[in-house]
Amino acid sequence: MQIDIMTLFPETVGDMMNESILGRAQERGYIRIEAHQIRDYTLNKQKQVDDYPYGGGRGAIMQADPLYRCWAHIRESCAVGRSRTIYLSPCGETFTQAKARQLLADYDHLILVCGHYEGVDERFLEECVDEEISLGDFVLTGGELPAMAVADAVCRMAPGVLPEAACYEEESHWNGLLEHPHYSRPEEWHGRRVPEVLLSGHHENVARWRKKQSMLRTLRRRPDMFREADFQGTKQDRKLLAEVYEELRRDPSTAGLPPQSTD
Numbered sequence: 536m537q538i539d540i541m542t543l544f545p546e547t548v549g550d551m552m553n554e555s556i557l558g559r560a561q562e563r564g565y566i567r568i569e570a571h572q573i574r575d576y577t578l579n580k581q582k583q584v585d586d587y588p589y590g591g592g593r594g595a596i597m598q599a600d601p602l603y604r605c606w607a608h609i610r611e612s613c614a615v616g617r618s619r620t621i622y623l624s625p626c627g628e629t630f631t632q633a634k635a636r637q638l639l640a641d642y643d644h645l646i647l648v649c650g651h652y653e654g655v656d657e658r659f660l661e662e663c664v665d666e667e668i669s670l671g672d673f674v675l676t677g678g679e680l681p682a683m684a685v686a687d688a689v690c691r692m693a694p695g696v697l698p699e700a701a702c703y704e705e706e707s708h709w710n711g712l713l714e715h716p717h718y719s720r721p722e723e724w725h726g727r728r729v730p731e732v733l734l735s736g737h738h739e740n741v742a743r744w745r746k747k748q749s750m751l752r753t754l755r756r757r758p759d760m761f762r763e764a765d766f767q768g769t770k771q772d773r774k775l776l777a778e779v780y781e782e783l784r785r786d787p788s789t790a791g792l793p794p795q796s797t798d
């Protein structure tokens with residue numbers, strides 16, 4: 536996977552993306568992430584990239600032409616394979632793990648466009664952008680954090696970046712559930728003990744406990760996700776599910792239970 540990020544702050548983006556796991560994966564050639572300074576593509580001495588909005592109103596708008604020149608340069612010199620251009624915007628489709636998986640499966644190259652000020656001239660979006668993605672229902676000052684979030688979520692699943700697929704397949708949001716709780720040494724901290732089953736060395740019981748905690752946590756925190764989860768799988772899953780419902784029946788604080796179906 537290759538990702539090119541169009542931004543007014545390439546150093547900030549580069550610093551983040553070249554660190555730790557993603558930095559090492561780039562050194563080893565599994566992924567490539569590059570940040571491009573949009574100001575380098577202006578035709579004026581001041582390197583101005585914004586101007587006033589037609590129709591009046593507050594703030595400034597990023598002009599279409601510097602964005603277009605930067606985008607065209609990337610398309611001509613960096614694009615590989617199946618390429619997609621995404622504008623990070625609070626008006627876009629909300630980003631999810633499923634979306635990250637789809638982007639990794641369907642494309643070899645992403646161009647991520649970071650807006651600033653009041654946003655971007657619509658004509659650039661119409662001409663060059665394939666889709667808009669939002670990080671959530673809130674407004675940030677710029678598109679860099681959302682772009683880095685998308686790049687990170689997509690690239691960490693690229694082959695070679697993490698030691699094995701289980702590293703991301705067993706995490707929250709992969710199979711429609713939230714992950715179970717984690718514990719590390721010491722066995723007791725501030726009077727709180729690690730659950731006995733995790734000290735037992737019994738791998739089957741540990742796996743069972745973790746799956747059940749994952750179900751419970753999802754049902755308590757994200758009943759919307761739980762309602763969508765598919766438990767048609769193993770007999771053991773259905774048994775665990777019955778136990779989960781039993782526990783929740785004894786805990787009146789949990790609201791929004793979906794209808795029981797355990798057979």
Ligand SMILES: C[S@@+](CC[C@H](N)C(=O)[O-])C[C@H]1O[C@@H](n2cnc3c(N)ncnc32)[C@H](O)[C@@H]1O
Nearest residue numbers: 623624625650653654669670674675677678681
């Ligand atoms: C201050 S925002 C502009 C908001 C815009 N005027 C609106 O109301 O939709 C500046 C830039 O930050 C980025 N941005 C802000 N919030 C975002 C979000 N939730 N998801 C993705 N990008 C966001 C976009 O690139 C946007 O162009």
